[in-house]
Amino acid sequence: xxxxxxxxxxxxxxxxxxxxxxxxxxxxxxxxxxxxxxxxxxxxxxxxxxxxxxxxxxxxxxxxxxxxxxxxxxxxxxxxxxxxxxxxxxxxxxxxxxxxxxxxxxxxxxxxxxxxxxxxxxxxxxxxxxxxxxxxxxxxxxxxxxxxxxxxxxxxxxxxxxxxxxxxxxxxxxxxxxxxxxxxxxxxxxxxxxxxxxxxxxxxxxxx
Numbered sequence: 001x002x003x004x005x006x007x008x009x010x011x012x013x014x015x016x017x018x019x020x021x022x023x024x025x026x027x028x029x030x031x032x033x034x035x036x037x038x039x040x041x042x043x044x045x046x047x048x049x050x051x052x053x054x055x056x057x058x059x060x061x062x063x064x065x066x067x068x069x070x071x072x073x074x075x076x077x078x079x080x081x082x083x084x085x086x087x088x089x090x091x092x093x094x095x096x097x098x099x100x101x102x103x104x105x106x107x108x109x110x111x112x113x114x115x116x117x118x119x120x121x122x123x124x125x126x127x128x129x130x131x132x133x134x135x136x137x138x139x140x141x142x143x144x145x146x147x148x149x150x151x152x153x154x155x156x157x158x159x160x161x162x163x164x165x166x167x168x169x170x171x172x173x174x175x176x177x178x179x180x181x182x183x184x185x186x187x188x189x190x191x192x193x194x195x196x197x198x199x200x201x202x203x204x205x206x207x208x
Contacts, residue, residue, distance in 0.1 A: 008020075011069060011070045011072070012066055012069060012070055014049060015046055015049060015066070015070065019042065019045065019046060019070065020070055022038075022042050022045075023042060023067065023070045023071045023075065024071070025038075026038040026039060026042070026075065026077075027071055027074050027075050032076075032077075032078075035075070035076065035077050036077050036078050039067065039075070039077040039079075042067065043060075043063050043064065043067060046063050046066065046067070047060075047063060050063070060080075060081075061081040064079045064080070064081050065081075065084045065089075067079075068083060068084055069084070069089060073086055104162065104163060105159060105163070107142055107143055107145075107146035107147070108139055108142050108143070108159070108163070109142070112135065112138065112139065112142070112163070113163060115135060116135060116163050116164050116168065119131045119132065119135065119168065120164060120167045120168060129171060132168050132169075132170060132171075133170075133171075133174060135160070135168075136156065136157070136160050136170060136174070136176065137176060137177045137182070139156050139159060139160055139163075140153070140156045140176050140177065140179075140182060141177075141182045143156060143159075144179065144182055144183060151179055153176045156176065157170060157176075
C-alpha cells in the first residue's frame with residue numbers, strides 16, 4: 001500500500017495527484033505533436049476544477065501557467081500564451097513599509113488630523129464654522145467607539161483645540177451632539193410587555 005507521506009509532494013494540490021502524474025507522463029514524450037495534443041487535453045481536465053476558466057481569457061492563461069508550474073517548467077509545448085518566468089512566479093512580494101507617522105490620539109486616527117489641517121486653511125465664514133462643528137462631533141463619535149463607558153464634552157473640546165493647535169475655535173453657542181444620538185440608540189423602542197402580563201389588554205370589557 002502506498003501512503004501519501006511516501007509520495008512525491010504535490011506542486012499545486014488543488015488539481016490533485018492524477019493531474020500531476022499526467023503532466024509528468026507527457027514531459028518526456030519526444031513527439032512534439034503528441035505533447036501538444038496531450039497538453040490541451042490536460043488543460044481541459046484542469047478547467048473542470050475552475051468552471052469560470054471556460055469563459056475568462058485570464059483564467060485560461062492561468063491554467064497554462066499552472067501546467068508549466070506543475071511540470072517544474074520542464075514541459076515543452078506550444079502554449080497560446082507566453083510561458084511564465086520562473087523568477088516572477090516564485091519571487092516574494094515586495095515588503096510594504098508600515099506607516100510610522102505619529103498620531104496624537106489613536107482613537108481619532110491620522111485622517112482626522114489631516115482634515116483639521118485642511119480646514120485651518122479655509123477662509124473664515126459659515127462653511128468653515130460648519131466644518132468645525134462636524135469635526136468636533138466626529139471626534140466625540142470616534143471617542144465613543146473607542147470608549148463607550150464615558151465621554152466628557154470638555155475633554156473632547158480640549159482634544160480638538162490641541163489637534164488644531166488652537167487655530168480652530170468652536171462657537172460660543174456650540175453644543176456637542178447627544179451621546180445617546182451618536183451611539184445610534186433608538187429612543188422610540190416599544191416597551192417590552194411580558195406575555196404573562198398581556199392578559200386582558202385590549203380585550204373588550206364584558207357587559208354587565
